[in-house]
Amino acid sequence: MASCPPLDLPVPDKNKKLINLSKQVLEKVKNSEVTTGNQIAKAILKDFPESTYEAEFKNIQRRVYDALNVLQAIDVISKIRNEIRYKGIINNEQLERMKLSVEQNRKRNMQKKKALAENIFQYIAIHKLMQRNKEQRKKKLVELPCLIVGGGDANIDIQEDSVRLTSPIGFTIANDTHLLSRLDLHCFRSEELPENFPDELINLIGSNDFVKTEDLRIRERDYRQMLLQLTENQ
């Protein structure tokens, strides 16, 4: 609570130096759809409660012109005939953050894609299986466990409490789990893909997006350049 050491900032930051006035100019332009040098000067003048006299105004106005000129040179504002419009401005750090976030996002998606691609073949298998089931679906159930009897052209003789199978060439007998292991559902021909699967998945298999390396650590001076890059490779 002691007295503050006297700061030598008589007017904290509302002086009439070009640096300060420039900020106010930018602010003003940013906040109005369209304005004029004169309006800006007037607005700024209002922020100086003190002297409100011709000379002051003339001075500020003169400074506003300076500021507007370099703002225009920098393409931060546009000025046609005396209509001044804000065109936007953003700096290095901000862009850096943005770049980073874009990059991160891309990386994440890349990984997802990769994970999916690695498993996509299995997915295709199950799809084929279900497809087949759909076509030949019947009402009848098969309870597990069960017995599977395979063979050429066996004869089947069904009694009320028994079944007799006969075959001239012998049988293959197995339980239910054997069947599953023989299905080879994961094999497929590439031609059968398009008719059964969305393009999206097919593209994924063929795509090598996730192998593409890319170095964003370019020494950044010219953003226009960088923007092009960012925009092009998705």
Next chain:
Amino acid sequence: MASCPPLDLPVPDKNKKLINLSKQVLEKVKNSEVTTGNQIAKAILKDFPESTYEAEFKNIQRRVYDALNVLQAIDVISKIRNEIRYKGIINNEQLERMKLSVEQNRKRNMQKKKALAENIFQYIAIHKLMQRNKEQRKKKLVELPCLIVGGGDANIDIQEDSVRLTSPIGFTIANDTHLLSRLDLHCFRSEELPENFPDELINLIGSNDFVKTEDLRIRERDYRQMLLQLTENQ
């Protein structure tokens, strides 16, 4: 090949107006890691073949100061003690393009995710199937087509050329395709997920990223604001 009409641009655009000098100042600052107002003024002066001495230099130097000031106010450069550094600048249209590309990319990924999520359950089914196969794999084959005989506790009597099955409670007989249709491979309990599948896939099922709507069509005045948004929601 006729003579050109006389353009009234004696010096195309290398005049000493603040607007022009500002551009040159920006260029100069952008191209050097660090520089000083004096260096800039000297460099610019070189671009004027004509210009004699002292007076010209003083004038240009004076203008450079103006430009530097507003550039600094705008946070496009930083100036500590007399070391001037470029901090970056980018404008509305460019940012707009960037924003668009980010958004497009996000949309695309969203769709991919959605497509995947829609099919992920089927993928899980096949995975379970193969898991089971792996556990109980045997050497024996089952050839298709085959016959499947299910029932409680049947007796099996195997001859050299026939097989007799007897059961007190009757049989269920079906062919191979029936079995497939009864497997219900697409049913699973959520507890069995973590042990069998990569987190990536599990997250995908639970995630509702692809439902999240989001409106980027904000009326954009303040980029700092917008940047925050862009950076936050992935």
Next chain:
DNA sequence: CCTAATTTCGCGCGCTCA
């Protein structure tokens, strides 16, 4: 801490061009 040299830059006169 003081003086000189240098660097910055406030300020506004007066010319220009629409």
Next chain:
DNA sequence: TGAGCGCGCGAAATTAGG
């Protein structure tokens, strides 16, 4: 003929020397 602004004087700020 008034909005725009080139231009440069001279004062304030900062740095160099002692």
